[in-house]
Amino acid sequence: MGQNNLKKFREEIMLSKAELARKAKVSSITIGRIEDGMPCRLETMRKIIKGLGKDLADRDEIFPDDSIE
Numbered sequence: 001m002g003q004n005n006l007k008k009f010r011e012e013i014m015l016s017k018a019e020l021a022r023k024a025k026v027s028s029i030t031i032g033r034i035e036d037g038m039p040c041r042l043e044t045m046r047k048i049i050k051g052l053g054k055d056l057a058d059r060d061e062i063f064p065d066d067s068i069e
Contacts, residue, residue, distance in 0.1 A: 004063050007035040009052055024051030 010020050010031075017035075021028040024047040034040050034048070045063055049056055 003037060004034065006031070006048065006062055009054070009062055010035075013052065015052075020048070020051050024048045026051075 017028045017031045021031050026044055026047055049059055049062060
């Protein structure tokens with residue numbers, strides 16, 4: 001399982017899993033799995049980064065390389 005900082009970034013901007021899921025157009029179950037350390041596809045990662053209101057250049061802060069499937 002990979003480590004990521006998704007939960008930290010999500011909580012910093014006070015978004016629930018459901019709110020982030022809606023913004024990123026993914027399921028809240030997906031958000032939960034990723035926060036628990038499961039890997040995700042690059043497209044899903046891109047959607048989540050945008051849903052957080054971050055730039056794609058911030059990817060390494062949120063998702064280290066080992067969390068990509």
